């Protein structure tokens with residue numbers, strides 16, 4: 001029996017633009033998905049109600065991972081048991097964390113000796129297949145941890161940042177939201193193209209301020225990024241209410257994280273405002289909790 005784990009993530013800047021090769025800055029957080037693999041009579045998913053055969057519709061990401069391992073080794077009977085702290089469909093990279101942790105666990109179980117780069121690339125392939133279109137961001141962050149710049153695939157200096165996460169509780173399918181943006185871009189290629197370029201410029205500008213620890217300016221850039229995410233149609237009334245409540249309570253900056261349309265927003269806070277912002281987001285209707293950025297990527301927990 002082998003257990004691995006991988007972190008979820010937040011986007012400081014650049015979601016959606018990164019799908020079109022523009023720059024994004026994302027960071028792992030201290031919420032993790034844990035995956036345990038063990039010998040079994042068939043390829044099955046373990047759950048609270050017992051074990052069921054792996055089903056491509058019910059578990060598309062896991063199914064895609066297993067199909068890739070069939071190309072590497074003899075995959076017959078294995079059980080896959082997932083326990084995740086990461087809210088699903090909420091912009092915190094639950095699909096990537098589950099995907100990367102499953103790859104890592106199967107790699108250790110079948111001794112296929114994948115490098116971290118191999119794992120990240122396989123994970124990106126899985127997300128692209130399942131979602132139709134995906135940037136390498138989420139899977140790269142879940143693999144390597146820390147603060148990363150995409151598409152450069154560069155690990156940046158790590159900064160311990162305090163984040164209030166506000167979950168609208170509205171499930172948001174990344175596949176659907178990403179395809180909506182693609183359709184908008186088809187209808188208005190010049191306008192949406194320029195918006196994506198501006199989001200990219202925010203990411204590129206923000207790197208230096210993050211590295212300097214100038215979180216007031218990082219917050220200001222997050223707020224500008226939020227306005228542009230609203231302009232491409234990935235905001236929502238609920239997300240806006242949480243964003244503005246956090247800012248009124250003293251957040252340095254706040255924005256959607258991930259696909260949007262529902263899911264979570266993040267608020268970058270100083271320690272002194274953390275609980276005030278968390279309470280304000282809760283009062284505005286969000287399930288709010290505090291997390292920290294994390295420098296730990298995918299790892300084996302027990303063998």
Ligand SMILES: Nc1ncnc2c1ncn2[C@@H]1O[C@H](COP(=O)(O)OP(=O)(O)OP(=O)(O)O)[C@@H](O)[C@H]1O
Nearest residue numbers: 082084088089090091092093094095173174258259
């Ligand atoms: N604990 C889990 N067990 C099994 N599958 C999971 C689990 N968590 C996430 N998934 C898979 O990931 C899918 C959600 O992925 P999706 O990309 O839509 O949202 P997300 O990754 O949470 O948000 P984002 O991609 O915007 O960061 C679920 O529908 C499921 O297929």
Ligand SMILES: C[C@@](O)(CCO)CC(=O)[O-]
Nearest residue numbers: 015016134135137258259
């Ligand atoms: C919306 C998006 O940019 C982030 C999803 O977490 C999609 C992607 O990067 O694949």
Ligand SMILES: [Mg+2]
Nearest residue numbers: 093095096174
């Ligand atoms: Mg996802």
